[in-house]
Amino acid sequence: MDRALHERPGHAHLLHTPQTDSIPFSRPTTPGQHAAQIGFCGLGAMGYPMARNLAKWRREHVPGSLPILVWNRTKSKAEELRKELGDDLITVADSLEEIANECEVVFTNLAEDSVVKNVYEAFAKALNESNPTKNKIFVETSTIYPTVAAELDTLLSKVPHTHFVTSPVFGPPAAAAAAQLLIVMSGDYRSKKEIAHILIPSVGRKAMDLGGNIEKAPTFKLIGNSLILGSLELLAEVFTLSEKAGIGASQVQQFIKDTMPAPPLISYGEKMVQDNFDGSKGFAIDGGLKDSAHIRKLATELDSPMPALDAAHQHMLTARALHANQVRRGHAHYGVLDWSSLVAGARVAAGLDGFDSSKHQKVVPED
Known part of the structure; x- marks a missing residue:
């Protein structure tokens, strides 16, 4: 966006x-x-x-x-x-x-x-x-x-x-x-x-x-954020699958631009493809975890399961834990992670490097 x-x-x-x-x-x-x-x-x-x-x-x-x-x-x-x-x-x-x-x-x-x-x-x-x-x-x-x-x-x-x-x-x-x-x-x-x-x-x-x-606008805000966060989770999973298949997330990102060019998909997709997880210039992952906790609480109270949000929440926790380890070792690229970094959780679960996609095998276009 x-x-x-x-x-x-x-x-x-x-x-x-x-x-x-x-x-x-x-x-x-x-x-x-x-x-x-x-x-x-x-x-x-x-x-x-x-x-x-x-x-x-x-x-x-x-x-x-x-x-x-x-x-x-x-x-x-x-x-x-x-x-x-x-x-x-x-x-x-x-x-x-x-x-x-x-x-x-x-x-x-x-x-x-x-x-x-x-x-x-x-x-x-x-x-x-x-x-x-x-x-x-x-x-x-x-x-x-x-x-x-x-x-x-x-x-x-x-x-x-x-x-x-x-x-x-x-x-x-x-x-x-x-x-x-x-x-x-x-x-x-x-x-x-x-x-x-x-x-x-x-x-x-x-x-x-x-x-x-007075409660309706905050409720709508959580519903809207659940749609955005669910989209991030879907992007993370699809990009990770493409990386594992040796095709590369950039090819899928181009497909998104050609067939479903929604601004959030394009902007957050670019962050994932480019490993651009700077939370100081985006939406910090701590805020994303706070929102996802609110959304899951609301879904529980209303008996409305949201498994995609559960996965997104766990992947954000994984990304934050990985980042905390990098900070301890002095290897962190960013002081604060953007919530698009949840892709690191999907990558690690699939056996890939969480934050450095240059280490993943990709298609090499022929001349």
């Missing part, structure tokens, strides 16, 4: 002219796109480009817009964004309490459920102490387990004038950088309407409405 997004001719105009069906809500009459104080918490691989795009868009398209107030557990990351965009676009918050009290709209993009809970507990504590009189909307964009969303909603609903929306996003960091994320939303209708017009097209290319049940 990331490569296709960058190579798509003329994609930049999409940032300013969203399709008419890209937002499922009419534009709010009030407050609408006004000079609200917006906060953003979590400046990781996804949050950093999201906050950057949001700040730049509002300065260019929303008259009188205020600098985005940002917070990150490692403050240097927030200072980096402020330095990149300038004080007129970014202000760094000293605490979560400052974010909760000063902002009308707060976006969060955080690594895992426990961190999300801690951040929202800090928000709730600050709000209960300050008794806000203005409406506030908190928007969680991470991948969390659905019941966690319900806990957060219960936590914030006790605070007057406070609303909560789940709004997970689909797309790798490259899609976030290009403001081409797919955004899924559930929760309070009026709040979703406001948030959709803030995020499209500043951060994403399209919003989907999953209704009022």
Whole structure:
């Protein structure tokens, strides 16, 4: 997906002219796109480009817009964004309490459920102490387990004038950088309407409405990620079979380009073929394992077997174990693995080298 997004001719105009069906809500009459104080918490691989795009868009398209107030557990990351965009676009918050009290709209993009809970507990504590009189909307964009969303909603609903929306996003960091994320939303209708017009097209290319049940958007996010992860597992198995047959994964990758050129298949296929498993530029394997654990838990609760996900989970564990051994020996090529490295699990199970496909026998084209 990331490569296709960058190579798509003329994609930049999409940032300013969203399709008419890209937002499922009419534009709010009030407050609408006004000079609200917006906060953003979590400046990781996804949050950093999201906050950057949001700040730049509002300065260019929303008259009188205020600098985005940002917070990150490692403050240097927030200072980096402020330095990149300038004080007129970014202000760094000293605490979560400052974010909760000063902002009308707060976006969060955080690594895992426990961190999300801690951040929202800090928000709730600050709000209960300050008794806000203005409406506030908190928007969680991470991948969390659905019941966690319900806990957060219960936590914030006790605070007057406070609303909560789940709004997970689909797309790798490259899609976030290009403001081409797919955004899924559930929760309070009026709040979703406001948030959709803030995020499209500043951060994403399209919003989907999953209704009022706060758990539906996080559930849909897990379903979508299961499709992506299942596709990675299928790629890994097919590529490994082609390597064992002495044909080579690159031949199969070309077949995919010719017959089923879906962006995720092409981009992740290229990473596997080229042994390009740099998680610092993609989706880190720890995040993949967290997501697969959530998906398997959901499948278990709903009695809906997903054997492909079970295999993908085990292959990611194998890849991570192999990488940890390389790190101990000082032979690791990457500090963090991308989740496409799960192909290493399939390769090793088939008796091949996990991370170096140059050691595999391949077809040599004749002159």
